[in-house]
Amino acid sequence: MRMRSPAAGGRDLREFSFEEEAPGQEVRAVERRVLLETLASKLPPGTISFSSKLKSIAEQGPDGTLLELEDGRQILSKIVIGCDGVNSSIARWMGFSEPRYVGHMAFRGLAEYADGQPFEPKVNYIYGRGVRAGFVPVSPTKVYWFICFNRQDSGSKITDPAVLKSEALDLVRGWPSDLLAVMRSTPEGAVVRTPLVDRWLWSGRAPSASRGGRVVLAGDAWHPMTPNLGQGACCALEDAVVLARRLAAAGATGRADGVEAAMRAYEAERWARVFPLTARAGLVGALVQWENPAVCAARDGVVIPRLVRLGPFLEHTNFECDLIEPAPQSP
Numbered sequence: 609m610r611m612r613s614p615a616a617g618g619r620d621l622r623e624f625s626f627e628e629e630a631p632g633q634e635v636r637a638v639e640r641r642v643l644l645e646t647l648a649s650k651l652p653p654g655t656i657s658f659s660s661k662l663k664s665i666a667e668q669g670p671d672g673t674l675l676e677l678e679d680g681r682q683i684l685s686k687i688v689i690g691c692d693g694v695n696s697s698i699a700r701w702m703g704f705s706e707p708r709y710v711g712h713m714a715f716r717g718l719a720e721y722a723d724g725q726p727f728e729p730k731v732n733y734i735y736g737r738g739v740r741a742g743f744v745p746v747s748p749t750k751v752y753w754f755i756c757f758n759r760q761d762s763g764s765k766i767t768d769p770a771v772l773k774s775e776a777l778d779l780v781r782g783w784p785s786d787l788l789a790v791m792r793s794t795p796e797g798a799v800v801r802t803p804l805v806d807r808w809l810w811s812g813r814a815p816s817a818s819r820g821g822r823v824v825l826a827g828d829a830w831h832p833m834t835p836n837l838g839q840g841a842c843c844a845l846e847d848a849v850v851l852a853r854r855l856a857a858a859g860a861t862g863r864a865d866g867v868e869a870a871m872r873a874y875e876a877e878r879w880a881r882v883f884p885l886t887a888r889a890g891l892v893g894a895l896v897q898w899e900n901p902a903v904c905a906a907r908d909g910v911v912i913p914r915l916v917r918l919g920p921f922l923e924h925t926n927f928e929c930d931l932i933e934p935a936p937q938s939p
């Protein structure tokens with residue numbers, strides 16, 4: 609992992625070695641499309657109904673929950689797992705507040721190198737004042753990059769891909785040439801701009817993650833967090849593993865109240881993981897987006913070169929989804 613300042617063509621602040629400082633740790637960049645296709649390929653064909661946008665959701669008493677889709681289809685469902693992302697309409701229906709904009713936005717892009725990308729397998733970070741950027745190879749032909757920048761309000765959505773890309777390049781004008789080359793190698797349609805948001809699930813104040821043993825939330829729909837620790841998608845995957853285990857164990861008992869109890873147990877187990885991460889990601893974001901020149905000088909001169917320790921910083925990634933014992937079968 610290499611950290612640089614944008615000054616002087618990209619002055620090195622520090623290079624971290626995972627082998628020396630955090631043995632057993634690694635950063636693994638995975639293209640979202642590849643992850644989704646890999647997960648989907650494990651399911652029997654036809655299990656997933658793609659392009660099925662939810663229009664409305666309503667309780668139907670003991671029959672279940674009625675989902676109405678935009679194409680007019682209706683699905684009466686015994687269990688709904690609301691994993692519809694940061695702008696979840698299911699979370700809204702369950703009484704959750706809108707996610708809070710934290711004052712930073714991100715550009716992301718995926719550069720393409722048909723003849724092979726030229727970079728070492730390293731994460732590259734460049735820290736400016738109120739703007740930071742990074743890039744990392746994700747495959748032999750693709751390199752992911754991002755820019756985080758401060759902005760008071762998230763502004764209106766930009767739909768023109770050329771404008772998006774040029775706005776991103778404007779933010780890092782004069783920054784190290786390797787970053788700029790990666791950004792220029794990105795097809796215009798592969799740049800997105802996202803307001804960064806989170807929702808802190810204060811105990812006793814946030815609604816429950818499940819309703820009546822019939823609807824339960826997972827991933828960003830439940831716990832949107834800022835990307836400063838790189839844990840949002842990881843937590844969504846962990847949620848899926850824990851929830852599936854809990855529901856499978858409840859199903860095996862055949863007890864009517866088992867599913868509701870399983871959803872509550874899932875919520876308690878996962879809250880203990882996702883609440884501290886949401887808070888920590890928010891605090892880290894506030895620190896690394898500082899614009900104050902004196903603070904940035906201290907960061908570049910002392911904190912990064914001398915104080916940061918990779919092992920403790922990545923400690924939150926050491927997580928095992930505990931195996932739970934299957935509940936005994938009912939007679």
Ligand SMILES: Cc1cc2nc3c(=O)[nH]c(=O)nc-3n(C[C@H](O)[C@H](O)[C@H](O)COP(=O)(O)OP(=O)(O)OC[C@H]3O[C@@H](n4cnc5c(N)ncnc54)[C@H](O)[C@@H]3O)c2cc1C
Nearest residue numbers: 660661662692693714802827828835838839840841842844
């Ligand atoms: C700049 C940035 C960088 C990030 N970096 C990292 C990182 O390095 N590591 C990491 O782990 N996480 C990272 N994340 C976070 C990660 O992207 C999310 O946490 C993750 O995508 C959440 O997964 P999800 O399945 O809950 O939601 P999503 O990935 O948002 O998926 C939600 C799905 O629901 C669908 N949907 C939405 N509304 C409806 C509807 N009405 N009907 C039907 N379907 C609907 C959407 O089309 C989508 O397919 C980053 C996020 C940002 C913004």
